[in-house]
Amino acid sequence: MAYTQVASSLKERITQQARDLGFDEVRVASAEPFVEDEEAAQERVHQGFMGGMPWFTQERVQSASDPQALLGGARSIISVALSYLPSEEAIPNPSTVSSYVELAFPPPSSPSPFKGEGIASLGKVARYAQWSDYHGVMKEKLRILSAELPQLAGRPVRSRVFVDDSPLLERAAARRAGLGWFGKNTNILTSAHGSWVFLGALVTDLALEPDEPLKKSCGDCVRCIPACPTGAIVAPYVIDARRCISYLTIECQGTIPRPLRPLMGDWVFGCDVCQEVCPVNSGAAAATIPVLKRTNLSALELVPLLSMSPQEFSVRLRHTPIQRAKLVGLQRNACVALGNIGDPWAAPALGQALMDGEPLVRGHAAWALGRIGGPEARRLLEQALEGEVSGEVREEIEAALAEHTD
Ligand code: B12
Ligand code: SF4
Ligand code: SF4
Numbered sequence: 001m002a003y004t005q006v007a008s009s010l011k012e013r014i015t016q017q018a019r020d021l022g023f024d025e026v027r028v029a030s031a032e033p034f035v036e037d038e039e040a041a042q043e044r045v046h047q048g049f050m051g052g053m054p055w056f057t058q059e060r061v062q063s064a065s066d067p068q069a070l071l072g073g074a075r076s077i078i079s080v081a082l083s084y085l086p087s088e089e090a091i092p093n094p095s096t097v098s099s100y101v102e103l104a105f106p107p108p109s110s111p112s113p114f115k116g117e118g119i120a121s122l123g124k125v126a127r128y129a130q131w132s133d134y135h136g137v138m139k140e141k142l143r144i145l146s147a148e149l150p151q152l153a154g155r156p157v158r159s160r161v162f163v164d165d166s167p168l169l170e171r172a173a174a175r176r177a178g179l180g181w182f183g184k185n186t187n188i189l190t191s192a193h194g195s196w197v198f199l200g201a202l203v204t205d206l207a208l209e210p211d212e213p214l215k216k217s218c219g220d221c222v223r224c225i226p227a228c229p230t231g232a233i234v235a236p237y238v239i240d241a242r243r244c245i246s247y248l249t250i251e252c253q254g255t256i257p258r259p260l261r262p263l264m265g266d267w268v269f270g271c272d273v274c275q276e277v278c279p280v281n282s283g284a285a286a287a288t289i290p291v292l293k294r295t296n297l298s299a300l301e302l303v304p305l306l307s308m309s310p311q312e313f314s315v316r317l318r319h320t321p322i323q324r325a326k327l328v329g330l331q332r333n334a335c336v337a338l339g340n341i342g343d344p345w346a347a348p349a350l351g352q353a354l355m356d357g358e359p360l361v362r363g364h365a366a367w368a369l370g371r372i373g374g375p376e377a378r379r380l381l382e383q384a385l386e387g388e389v390s391g392e393v394r395e396e397i398e399a400a401l402a403e404h405t406d
Helices: 005-020 035-046 058-064 097-104 134-153 170-176 245-251 258-264 279-283 302-306 310-316 321-341 344-356 359-372 375-387 391-403
Strands: 025-030 076-083 122-125 159-162 197-204 233-235 267-269 299-301
Touching: 005 025, 005 076, 005 134, 025 170, 035 058, 076 134, 076 170, 122 302, 122 321, 134 159, 134 197, 170 197, 245 258, 245 267, 245 321, 258 321, 258 359, 267 321, 299 302, 302 321, 302 344, 310 321, 321 344, 321 359, 344 359, 344 375, 359 375, 359 391, 375 391
Parallel strands: 122 267
Antiparallel strands: 025 076, 076 197, 122 299, 159 197
């Protein structure tokens, strides 16, 4: 396809407009089907690696790999990235990765809304969720860009906005546009902002000159693979989502498989380990224009979460990505994290959750008490077993008692 000088300067104007709206990276890809990405994604579905996300079907992958199916007449994809690295954590050239990791997770400096009495047991929240929900903000900015296209192009323009929840392989588009490259942890790594970016796209019928994919790769590095706590990176560029803590704490709506629980550490929402260890992230720059609002949710106090009411949940976590886990999911996650922290101080609160919580929470509270051990935990488990009516929860209590140590 021949691209005129006019088209190229149009691209520059669009790029500038997107940057003015706050996007940190803006590049253009052609709207050809993503053949190899489709094959890879279909293979993941076929292998069951996307299991537990019933919406991630083979049909979805098919249309998500074909921009024409998403917008008739699609010619180009404007791929955008928005950094979510807080400016105080953008550390230029730290001497070692481990010091970066320490600095990247300081104890929360501002008071958490979940402050309870006694010793705080904190659960870690993935960095992307420590901001106001990006979906609305990015979609709004892409809609503004979309509305400006006809004026910039001097003709009617059709376009469609994609941010996360709509079916487009956003990483594939970003890679083709040269916005970044695939890391072995499957994240898109950008040169300036590392992988700490949200992706979005505007698929349009404008024929814009495509950018070239970057000639960058992870090289010999494999650091993220053994670092993954649950072994979810089963091969370079392949995630078994069923094992990923991000899936387990956010997308999974049921019981977390028992063998995975001890590996999840104190993550209560999402996981950043494979990004924290990545050397590309050690010199990452923060957002150029701060468009997202930072919350004080870098860590959640776990014990108060166990007794949080639905009203409190919706008021305190409104407009944050954490809402997606739902209250019952977050309480389940809190039990797992408390079991892994292993502080007997949490036993009474877990005992209460074992009596009052939803069956999903009761089962995980039993597991946590089994992990914590000691006479108080045994007493609470035995007492709960007497009145428990759910077969699944009874089974969890019995397993916890069998594994329990005094
Ligand atoms: C489903 C999903 C998940 C699932 C599955 C993750 C996964 N790896 O697929 C779960 C819940 C586990 C998840 C977790 C996370 N996610 Co998520 N997720 C998505 C979603 C909705 C779809 C992703 C998808 O299509 N997966 C299908 C699989 C097969 O894709 P893939 O593993 O990336 O594989 C691709 C390549 O490896 C490639 N490939 C493989 N082999 C080959 C060979 C060749 C030759 C080629 C060319 C390509 C190729 O093909 C695949 C398709 O492009 C996207 C949003 C979107 N609409 O795209 C966000 C998205 C990918 N997630 C995002 C984020 C931020 C996260 C987390 C970091 C959140 C967190 N901190 O907890 C973690 C990261 C975990 C990880 N290491 O991937 C960002 C990624 C930003 C980035 N820099 O890459 C996205 C784009 C959301 C957004 N709009 O910003 N996520
Ligand atoms: S997000 Fe965590 S659990 Fe998922 S692949 Fe990365 S390190 Fe593993
Ligand atoms: S840790 Fe190494 S292998 Fe993993 S994504 Fe980063 S550069 Fe690639």
